[in-house]
Amino acid sequence: MGNAITRRGFVTVVAAGLLATGLAACGNSDTGDDAGDGNGKIVLGFSQVGAESGWRTANTNSIKESAAAAGIELKFDDAQQKQENQIKAIRNFIQQKVDVIAFSPVVESGWDTVLKEAKDAGIPVILTDRSVDSADKSLYQTFIGSDFVKEGRLSGEWLVEQTKNATGPVNIVELQGTTGSAPANDRKKGFAEAIAANPNLKIIASQTGDFTRAGGKAVMEQFLKANPKIDVLFAHNDDMGLGALEAITAAGKVPGKDITIITIDAVKDGMQALADGRFNFIAECSPLLGDQLMELVKKVHAGESVPARVETEETTFTQEQAKAALPNRKY
Secondary structure: OOOOOOOOOOOOOEOOOEOOOOOOOOOEEOOOOOOOOOOOOOEEEEEEOOOOOHHHHHHHHHHHHHHHHHOOEEEEEEOOOOHHHHHHHHHHHHHOOOOEEEEOOOOOOOOHHHHHHHHHOOOOEEEEOOOOOOOOHHHOOEEEEOOHHHHHHHHHHHHHHHOOOOOOOEEEEEEEOOOOOHHHHHHHHHHHHHHOOOOOEEEEEEEEOOOOHHHHHHHHHHHHHHOOOOOEEEEOOHHHHHHHHHHHHHOOOOEOOOEEEEEEEOOHHHHHHHHOOOOOEEEEOOOOOHHHHHHHHHHHHOOOOOOOEEEOOEOEEOHHHHHHHHHHOOO
């Protein structure tokens, strides 16, 4: 399969879902003075993963803008992709006696101790974008974000449809997200489950690019040197796919034609690459969680019950759909 996959695949729309089944979930700091300042505003302490991608920047902007619009005082911390920074930030929020804590976990494991400290302090916690693997579901109120397994599955299902008539092996390389993170674990799982339907589809190399363009480029360079025949690249986010484009071009291959490229996110740069034919398919993961998050913050602060999981509404894109969506794209 040396040529790009060009036949149009099916498009699956990811509907928004609310799974209300009890209480479960998903640096530099400008935190300022103690929260109890008597101004009557809800004070939200938010710890962000970092600024590793265009998606994350759009996510941060959405949260900051939505907090301002909702009249919520935001104490924001950038963990710079380090769990120890995030744990320190959460403890700072507890000391400041904020009303609600929200964070997007760098990795899934290792949160029980600090989450119990927040619970003991009577501060409700909301998980955004990424989940944790804590067995005690009472440590957080809810999760808001995407179904990462579904994103990986939709990507794999599109590839299965495109290759259903393939007679020989289809060699796939995979650029994974940050090791141990929920999106990396889940997208890998969903994709692998989907491509199992076509025994010709083989993942011949899989390595983390840490969700960054630089990482995507460096790892793709290694893949190309080690594997003379690569038919498909599955990147866990657009930024790694965009970095890989440079490596593929430098190797004398045409991205989108010699190597079919599937990514996840649908940020503007990725959508432009898809519209230009350098990418072939993108499963959307919306970063615009701010408005929904602020509604949840208000509810948990008021002691109201909230769904265990709030999923964002997302879709998938082929080249023509990307061309149609780009003029009105917000991120």
